Amino acid sequence: MFQNVSNDSALGYAQLQEQPLNILHIEDSVADQALARLHLQRGLPACTVTPVDTLQDAGQALSTQNFDLVLADYHLPGFTAIDVWDLVRALPAPPPFVLLSGAIGESAAVDIMRLGISDYLLKDQISSLPHVIKRALEVHEARRARHRAMQELAASEKRLAELTEHLHTSIEQERASISREIHDDIGGSLTAVKFDLAWLLRNTPQGPMQSHARSALEMLEHALGASQRIMQNLRPPVLDQGLVAAVQWLASDFERRSGVPVRLRLSREHMDIAPALQLVAYRTAQEALTNISKYAQASRVDIELSDQEGFLTLEVTDNGVGLSAGAREKPQSFGLRGLSERARTVHGWLDISSQAGCGTSIIISIPLDASATSVQA
Incomplete structure (x- = not known):
């Protein structure tokens, strides 16, 4: 009693x-x-x-x-x-x-x-x-x-979620701004210099001057390639063509850089998805592929993208070494935590399934009617 x-x-x-x-x-x-x-x-x-x-x-x-x-x-x-x-x-x-x-x-x-x-x-x-x-x-x-x-804990978690959403929004806006500057200013300037160097090569007789011009043009090509990669990582223009095109580009780029074959399965060729949801799914796929290239030692990757039954679902699976039991709880494992917090900003959730030696599967599910207007693409 x-x-x-x-x-x-x-x-x-x-x-x-x-x-x-x-x-x-x-x-x-x-x-x-x-x-x-x-x-x-x-x-x-x-x-x-x-x-x-x-x-x-x-x-x-x-x-x-x-x-x-x-x-x-x-x-x-x-x-x-x-x-x-x-x-x-x-x-x-x-x-x-x-x-x-x-x-x-x-x-x-x-x-x-x-x-x-x-x-x-x-x-x-x-x-x-x-x-x-x-x-x-x-x-x-x-x-x-x-x-x-x-009540205080719930209020604190709410404030933390709002801060996380604000940070993600600010980061994406800053990325988009930097990407535009690289494209409009740096990219344009480098392209103009490339044309001038090409003119010099055509109009300079053989000798040290032409050799220096050719070397400068090679370095310039390298700088242009680097600026393109940085711009793609910040916010790839392919996102403007839709999520399907963006994920296809990610898969082909990963396959080209890593040599690991990627099988992509789509529920349809074109998906009419809100830009904010597209961005969250794209960043999830990007982070998952980055982790695979760094740690998984995989020989195969499968990506499945679906917009069926009222949910946008993205699954990235590899056959690599998998995650150890405590890997997700490491104090510095911000990548996976960031994916989970990003999913919450659009009322979705992230599930990670892994076993040492048997690969890893990362799944994000987002309600298609999620109110996610605060996250800007």
Whole structure:
């Protein structure tokens, strides 16, 4: 019947004891009212007891006063403690509820405890009433503290999710801006220099001058290639052609660079997907392929992209060495965590299935009706 509570709960009750306790006692027997008051005054001298004997008076008292605890008999004329409990739990902040009754069956006691009533005590054990009330208050305070902590945690997680979404948005906007600058400014300037060097090569006689011009042109070609790779990694223009084209480009580029064959399966050749969802799926595929090239030692990669049954689903699977049991829990494993957080920004989720020596499968699923307008492509 009684539960152990922590020192924090006891401290909460000690703080509560600094103020007098206001107790509502629902009892139709004047003698039992007096006996309960006597024991309460002995064990809890600062308490104030308000006795009532009808359901209407109980409702009136609960609506006009704040009680620290409700004490009630089980059987009363025309109603039971369950009716009183219905009134109590409808309150914005229900106080603890203790049942003080005569003979009550064990099954009935279990049933009322399941309803949320704090505790019960038989009248022939009324000397324990102060102790039962103290314990009910301690447990109640501990539950309130836990509820507050959970609310604060939920609020903190919400703020963290909003910050993550803001960071992803800012990063993607900055990537798009840098990519445009590389394309418009650096790329244009390098291309102009390339034409000038090509003219010099055509119009310079054989000798050291032409040799230097040819070497400069080779270096320039290298710089142009590097700028193209950087621009593609930041935000490939192929994304403007849709997710299917972007994933096809990723697969072919990975296959060309790594030599690992990639099999791509699509639910359809063209998918009408919101740009924000396309970007999240693309970044997931990009990160998955990057991890495969760095760590997996795979000889085959499968990519499946589907927009069926109301979900955008991307699965990237390899036959490599797989992830060890603790790899995903490493403090510095930000890549996989970042994918999971990115999925949450569009109300999706990420699943990673892996076994050492048997490859890895990364799946992202996103509702196609996800409200993801805050993430800019």
